Amino acid sequence: MTGPGFRLADRAARELAEQALAPAAARAADTRGRARPEPEDALRTAYERDRDRILHAKAFRRLKHKTQVFLHPDGDHFVTRLTHTLQVTQVARSLAAALSLNETLAEAIALAHDVGHSPFGHLGEDALEPYVPGGWHHAAQGVRIVEVLEDLNLTWEVRDGVRAHSWKIDPPPATREAECVRYADRIGYLSHDALDAVRAGVLRVSDLPARARDVFGEPGSQMVGSMIDAVLAGSLSADNTAGAVVMAPDELSAMHELRAFMFERVYASETAAGQKHVAIDVIRRLVDHHLAHPGLIPATYRDTDADPVTQVVDYVSGMTDRFALATHDRLFDADAGSQMTRLLHTS
Numbered sequence: 001m002t003g004p005g006f007r008l009a010d011r012a013a014r015e016l017a018e019q020a021l022a023p024a025a026a027r028a029a030d031t032r033g034r035a036r037p038e039p040e041d042a043l044r045t046a047y048e049r050d051r052d053r054i055l056h057a058k059a060f061r062r063l064k065h066k067t068q069v070f071l072h073p074d075g076d077h078f079v080t081r082l083t084h085t086l087q088v089t090q091v092a093r094s095l096a097a098a099l100s101l102n103e104t105l106a107e108a109i110a111l112a113h114d115v116g117h118s119p120f121g122h123l124g125e126d127a128l129e130p131y132v133p134g135g136w137h138h139a140a141q142g143v144r145i146v147e148v149l150e151d152l153n154l155t156w157e158v159r160d161g162v163r164a165h166s167w168k169i170d171p172p173p174a175t176r177e178a179e180c181v182r183y184a185d186r187i188g189y190l191s192h193d194a195l196d197a198v199r200a201g202v203l204r205v206s207d208l209p210a211r212a213r214d215v216f217g218e219p220g221s222q223m224v225g226s227m228i229d230a231v232l233a234g235s236l237s238a239d240n241t242a243g244a245v246v247m248a249p250d251e252l253s254a255m256h257e258l259r260a261f262m263f264e265r266v267y268a269s270e271t272a273a274g275q276k277h278v279a280i281d282v283i284r285r286l287v288d289h290h291l292a293h294p295g296l297i298p299a300t301y302r303d304t305d306a307d308p309v310t311q312v313v314d315y316v317s318g319m320t321d322r323f324a325l326a327t328h329d330r331l332f333d334a335d336a337g338s339q340m341t342r343l344l345h346t347s
Contacts, residue, residue, distance in 0.1 A: 014045050022100035024243055026175045032156035035147070046155050051108040053152045059115040059145045060085075065320035067121040081121075084188055085114050091184035091228060095245065096177055098232050106177040106184075109161030112154075113181055116142030116162075118317040119324040120279040122267070127283035131313055139166045141317055148303055149314060179245035180231075187227040190258055194219035197266045207265070212258035215251055227255065282328050286316045289331055 009017075015029045028045035041049055054060055066081035089110040096106035116138040118124025128136035142162045146152045161178035163169065165185055173179060197203040198219065205218060216226040230251035240246055247255065290296055290312040297315045306314070319327065 010043050011041060011045055014048070018045070018102065020100075021102060024099075024176045025101040026105050026157055026177055027102065028104070034153045034155055036153050038153065045104065047102065047104045047108050047158070050152075050154045050158045051104060051111060053154065054108060054112045054115070054146075054158075057112075057115065057146075057150055057152060059142075059150060059318065060111065062318065062320050063114065063117070065322050066117055066119060067123075067321050081114055081117055084192065085111060087192060087224075088113065088181065088184045088188040091187050091224065092177075092181045094228055095180040095184060095231055098228075099176070099180070099235055099245065101177050101180065102175075105157060105161075105175065106180045108154075108158045109165065109178050109181045110184060112142060112146060112158065112162050113165040113185060114138065114142065115145050116140070116317070119283065119319050119321045123276055123279045124283055124317065127280040128287070128313055128317060130284075131287060131309055136313065136317070137166070137169075139163055139169055141314075144314070145318075149301065149318070176243075176245050183227075183231050183245060183247065186255070186259070187224055187231075190255065190262060191216075191219050191223040191227065193262060193266060194223070194258075197262075202266060202269055209254075209257050209261050211254050212261070215254040216258070227251070230255075282324060283316060285332065286319075286324060286328060287312055290315060 015027070018025070018027045018029070021027065026047075028047045031046045034046075040046075044052070063082035063085055064080060089107055092106040092110040093103050095101075096103045118128060118136075118138065118141075120127075125136055125138060139162065143159055146154050146159060146162065157175050157177075160174050161181055164171070164173040164178060165181050167182060167186070173182070194203065194208060198205055205213070208219065215230075216223045227247070231245065231247045234240060234246040234248035234252070235244070237248065246252070291308065294308055294311065297311055301315055301318065302311055303314060304311075316324070
């Protein structure tokens with residue numbers, strides 16, 4: 001179908017265009033499907049529908065008020081969980097496009113990769129760990145959100161990418177597009193968290209490992225671009241016999257050194273994490289209170305088939321930072337609650 005200066009690109013045309021992608025690319029027409037079969041959309045591929053569903057999900061909207069690293073930072077330009085997600089999406093798309101992989105699949109996985117995060121960043125994982133056998137992890141919660149709590153009925157490839165976007169998860173993801181997201185996540189948080197640490201006065205640029213600065217340049221766009229180039233060089237190298245998305249060995253070693261430095265000087269820093277014990281205490285008091293009063297959990301965010309602890313952890317882990325603090329202040333002694341809020345705001 002054509003019109004004055006236009007040509008309709010329907011689903012069939014878009015799926016046909018995907019046939020020109022690299023042999024390693026995932027193709028929407030070959031998806032392993034959804035938990036519940038659905039009629040195909042007239043215009044969008046399966047992965048495009050997934051991307052759109054994620055963008056409209058409540059869990060995605062909540063990311064704007066969730067911590068990346070710094071709790072309630074002063075200043076408008078610190079990374080939040082939402083801006084981190086958008087940065088990861090940009091890097092993942094850049095990698096997928098350059099490697100002739102399925103850019104839309106990489107985009108969908110990247111947009112959903114952190115929807116399971118708790119309030120207060122990784123401190124929330126520490127707080128929730130005692131309530132979940134084997135520990136609580138945001139990747140598993142992300143899958144639970146898209147499969148159960150919001151039931152987006154996403155394709156298997158997107159759900160698998162969310163499950164295994166973290167490097168600590170085994171088995172690794174099944175698609176090369178999800179491997180792009182793994183690297184994009186690390187590229188995003190190392191480069192922009194370093195920039196935030198400098199902005200917050202936790203670090204000076206000169207504090208960063210000399211090798212990382214020599215290899216990748218300054219934190220921010222220069223570092224992002226250098227890391228993207230390193231992944232492309234490694235993936236396209238004749239030495240990459242596995243055909244996986246990988247970073248060139250020398251650059252990968254420099255990235256590991258930078259990551260170790262960031263964990264020591266930033267992620268585990270009291271200055272960066274703020275009053276860690278206060279954030280953990282807020283979450284655990286909320287969990288314990290809702291375990292004692294399960295009727296407080298809204299019916300719209302309750303999986304009635306789950307056990308009581310899972311229902312409470314679902315609810316508390318889904319809170320934004322500010323909603324968790326406001327709920328804490330409302331439920332407990334006003335003066336004590338306000339004191340906790342002040343501690344977090346002034347950390």
